Amino acid sequence: MTTATPGPEAAVDAPAIPVQSRADRARALLPTSRRASGDGAAARPGRAPGPRGPYEMVRNLRRLQSCAPLLFQDLHRSYGDVVRLPLGPYLTHLNLHPDGVRHVLQDNNRNYVRGKMYERFKIFFGIGLLTTDGEEWRVRRRRVNPLFHQTAIAGMATAMTDATSVVLDRWERSAAERTPVDVVPEMMDLSLGALGHIIFGTDLWPSAPRVAPAMAVSLEAMIFKGTASQMTPDRIPTRYNRTIADARGVIDEAVRAIVAEHRREGRDAPADLVDLLLHAQASEDGDEPLSDDLVHDEMRTIFMAGHETTGTGLAWALHELAWHEEVQERAAAEVAEVLGDRVPTVEDVRKLTYVRMVVDETLRLHPPIWLYPRDAVEDDEIGGYRIPAGTHVFQVPFVTHRHPDLWERPTSFEPDRFAPDATAQRPRFAYFPFGGGQRQCIGNQMALLQTTLTLAMVLQRFRLDPTPGRPPELGTLVSLRPLTGLPLAVSERSP
Numbered sequence: 149m150t151t152a153t154p155g156p157e158a159a160v161d162a163p164a165i166p167v168q169s170r171a172d173r174a175r176a177l178l179p180t181s182r183r184a185s186g187d188g189a190a191a192r193p194g195r196a197p198g199p200r201g202p203y204e205m206v207r208n209l210r211r212l213q214s215c216a217p218l219l220f221q222d223l224h225r226s227y228g229d230v231v232r233l234p235l236g237p238y239l240t241h242l243n244l245h246p247d248g249v250r251h252v253l254q255d256n257n258r259n260y261v262r263g264k265m266y267e268r269f270k271i272f273f274g275i276g277l278l279t280t281d282g283e284e285w286r287v288r289r290r291r292v293n294p295l296f297h298q299t300a301i302a303g304m305a306t307a308m309t310d311a312t313s314v315v316l317d318r319w320e321r322s323a324a325e326r327t328p329v330d331v332v333p334e335m336m337d338l339s340l341g342a343l344g345h346i347i348f349g350t351d352l353w354p355s356a357p358r359v360a361p362a363m364a365v366s367l368e369a370m371i372f373k374g375t376a377s378q379m380t381p382d383r384i385p386t387r388y389n390r391t392i393a394d395a396r397g398v399i400d401e402a403v404r405a406i407v408a409e410h411r412r413e414g415r416d417a418p419a420d421l422v423d424l425l426l427h428a429q430a431s432e433d434g435d436e437p438l439s440d441d442l443v444h445d446e447m448r449t450i451f452m453a454g455h456e457t458t459g460t461g462l463a464w465a466l467h468e469l470a471w472h473e474e475v476q477e478r479a480a481a482e483v484a485e486v487l488g489d490r491v492p493t494v495e496d497v498r499k500l501t502y503v504r505m506v507v508d509e510t511l512r513l514h515p516p517i518w519l520y521p522r523d524a525v526e527d528d529e530i531g532g533y534r535i536p537a538g539t540h541v542f543q544v545p546f547v548t549h550r551h552p553d554l555w556e557r558p559t560s561f562e563p564d565r566f567a568p569d570a571t572a573q574r575p576r577f578a579y580f581p582f583g584g585g586q587r588q589c590i591g592n593q594m595a596l597l598q599t600t601l602t603l604a605m606v607l608q609r610f611r612l613d614p615t616p617g618r619p620p621e622l623g624t625l626v627s628l629r630p631l632t633g634l635p636l637a638v639s640e641r642s643p
């Protein structure tokens with residue numbers, strides 16, 4: 149039987165704001181003109197519904213600071229698919245229906261830029277692929293693309309399975325001693341190890357003890373929470389600002405060491421991202437050469453975008469397998485049939501169809517990038533509501549992926565939703581863990597390969613079981629990494 153995993157939503161109070169009926173929400177999706185007159189006559193689009201007044205604003209800011217994903221889910225239940233949400237100095241709109249998401253990410257994407265909310269990302273990412281727009285972005289994407297071509301990705305499988313073996317070997321001891329494994333730090337470590345070899349051509353594990361806490365600081369600092377410390381200009385040396393500067397320094401130092409090592413080696417043909425970027429600096433491809441700072445920024449971007457997301461997705465997948473014995477056994481049987489006990493290769497991944505469905509369902513319920521903002525350049529209309537120029541529009545896969553009109557039993561973990569015929573029935577933007585349009589995640593194939601290979605290797609060797617305790621707790625971080633970790637019991641599968 150597939151049931152809802154005791155997840156973060158179990159720990160939340162019911163919304164205090166009145167919940168609209170499904171019919172009200174369907175009405176909310178109609179253009180305002182039709183709702184007002186009933187005859188489809190053209191009229192200026194109106195304001196989207198949403199919480200009003202200073203009391204609601206303070207209350208929402210508080211919830212934003214403690215757990216934004218669940219706040220947004222409650223606002224969807226209360227106000228529908230487009231929600232007007234003032235947050236401190238910012239006027240934001242939640243854009244939660246697939247049609248609205250397609251409008252922003254694809255059909256009218258020229259009207260939407262990274263904008264003010266992405267300014268916070270620059271503290272850690274610098275000026276890179278993720279934080280730029282227009283021509284500046286296009287040049288960068290063209291430079292980095294070759295690393296992510298299908299053939300290049302196929303060559304990454306060995307680094308991925310090697311990193312997985314290192315982590316799984318140490319689980320043997322936990323299995324023997326019956327001590328739980330917290331799969332969150334374990335999967336972060338695994339992702340760090342693989343990414344180090346694939347992207348940077350180096351072993352990042354020795355720097356993990358310093359880099360991991362710096363990453364934790366950055367995840368919290370990058371998202372707008374409206375706290376007084378976040379609003380203090382960074383030139384003022386508050387404790388918060390010093391902590392951020394230190395964390396940034398640690399990540400910078402790791403990146404600079406990698407570049408220095410590559411310069412010393414001075415390879416002719418690019419073998420990894422660093423070579424590719426350094427090569428682009430020297431080549432005559434008509435593009436402006438990248439300065440050293442820009443090379444560093446691009447490396448930070450790819451490191452941070454790839455490490456945290458893949459690790460978070462993997463950890464949630466293991467958690468769901470532990471809580472759904474039938475799913476786990478069906479996936480383990482597929483792995484045994486396809487692989488026996490040999491190490492998986494990229495060719496095997498195509499045959500691991502059920503494991504891949506487990507991955508897709510995990511990224512539906514727990515999208516590692518659970519929100520991404522855009523700013524409207526000019527006035528626009530979404531779902532019949534006015535989006536004024538300069539305001540923020542939040543795409544929130546965490547909420548759209550649980551939309552009750554699109555998904556039956558939305559909080560249940562049911563990989564069969566991703567059987568090919570079921571997938572074909574859904575609108576494209578009902579499911580968008582990797583974004584969409586031209587800004588779709590550049591690392592999506594790499595992440596899917598890593599996740600499928602790692603799950604297969606775990607299922608070959610171990611059985612996972614839940615441990616007693618409180619349900620996982622979400623916070624307000626850039627990723628959906630649970631605050632409380634995900635401890636699981638592991639035992640070796642008998643051959």
Ligand code: HEM
Binds near residue numbers: 451453581587
């Ligand atoms: C499960 C894993 C991953 C998830 C869920 C994920 C999710 C996303 C999403 C949603 C976006 C679009 C953000 C937006 O439009 O504002 C994005 C962009 C990006 N991702 Fe990923 N990502 C993952 C893995 C990776 C990996 C492995 C890498 C690289 C090694 C990577 C590098 C990037 C970069 C560079 C961008 C910016 C692309 C651009 O704007 O041109 N991601 N990712």
